[in-house]
Amino acid sequence: MAVDKVIWKIVLDFVVLACLAISLLALVLWAEPYQRGYFINDESIRLPFKEQTVSEVVLGVLGFAIMIATTVAVEVMRDKQGKGIGDKFICGTTVPGWLRESYATVGAFTFGAVSQQFICNLGKYVVGRLRPNFYDVCRPVPNTDSVLNEFAYIQNYTCTGSDHSLIRDARLSFPSAHSSFSLYAAVFFICYIQVKVKWRGSKLLRHTLQFAAVLGAWYVGLSRVVEHKHHWSDVAAGFLFGATSAVLTFVYVLKPKNYGLPTSWQTDRDGRTDGRAR
Template identity: 65%
Template sequence: MAVDRLIWKIILDFVTLCLLAFPLLAIQLWGTPYERGYFIDDESIRLPNKQESISEGLLAGVGFGFIVVAVILTEIIRDKRGSGIGEKFLNGSLIPGWIWESYVTIGVFTFGAACQQLVSNTTKYVIGRLRPHFYDVCRPEPNDSPLNLLGYIQDYNCTSGEAALIKEARLSFPSAHSSFAMYTAVFFIFYIQVKGKWRGSKLLRHAAQFSALLGAWYVGLSRVVEHKHHWSDVGAGFLIGATIAALVFIYVLKPKKYGLPGSWQDPPIPTNPLPRPALAR
């Protein structure tokens, strides 16, 4: 029965991830962003369009690869030191505990990444905020309409003819790049804080955590410098990513199952180890 439960767990995990992936794919393929208007004197959407240095594919590949390598190395080291969970039975065969722990951690990370992307992308299409390079991509021409009389242009046509770029130019808020980068960094920081116990150097773990955070910070700054997002888009993306990473790590991965107290600190040493005397009758 234990074997059956593990197999069913893997199947249900896979189905759950597919159910989360379908809305993401549907939004990308068939979603239409809200067509927001603009003010004639709005200079924040008149910046030139630049080539992005960090594409979605590159960011996803580096982020997932970073987490996979970090988790596998950490679990192997823990297993060698005798801190792992021991072997597991799967379909009548023994598998090392570090493989199962790696599967659980990477699976939870993937689940959280899907949730983070779903929140970010849904918000993008509902809000429809114009990117800083909207004018350069759209080349809007206002129509002779009473909707435009007050200076807020609601009825206009894009004359550039590049439908894909125009659609992307309406998806500024929030920054999905920043959200995923911060989600990856915060998840890694929490994971290493709980499971990366190195006796050789106290600062090594924290240097790795800071490096991950700095990488996420750079991704967000690059989106502003390359005119892909407003600074508030990046800030909202950071907030979404960090929040979902904390919630997923604490309530889905559940670090307490590793035998650590809720504060993730070593238990205090009792000041009086002697037993209390029994009360006299």
């Protein structure tokens, strides 16, 4: 019976992730963004089009690869040090503790990543904010006969640009999904190694890795502004949402209380906070 429960939990995990992934894919492929108008004198949407240096695929693959490699390396190391959860028999097969822990961590990370990307992209299609390169991509021609264009705000216009996919993408500025995922991955990585990695060989190595994660996410966000893909406020909103999603996922999905938190996060037997550092 216990084996059946474990198998069903794994199956349900994959079903949930598949449903979320399919929903995100359907949104990106088939949804149409809100057709927002523009102000004639709005200079913020008249910047030239530039090719992006960090694509969605590259960012996603890099984020997941780093998290998976880090998780496996840390859990194998902890297992060899005797700090793991121990092996377990499932369906007559011995499953190493490091593999179970890696599955739980990567699963939680994936769930949070897909969830925050779905919500972030949903916001893009609902808001329909124009990107800084909208004018260059769309090349809008206002309908002079429309009563909707009697004032400075143009609502009825035709895009004369040749690339329809770019025109559609030019309406998806807020919030920045790149910035959201990059900081989500960075904050989750920071929390994970803060809790799991305990090495006395160097006091600064762990914090250097955490700083590098933040630096990478910061670069991704800045590149979106420099390359005229987003307004600065889009990036700021993406950063805020990504960081919040990472903390909520780490605390309430991964549940770090099961992983031996630092002493300063624990309480003594009388319920008082123990402020000592390890």
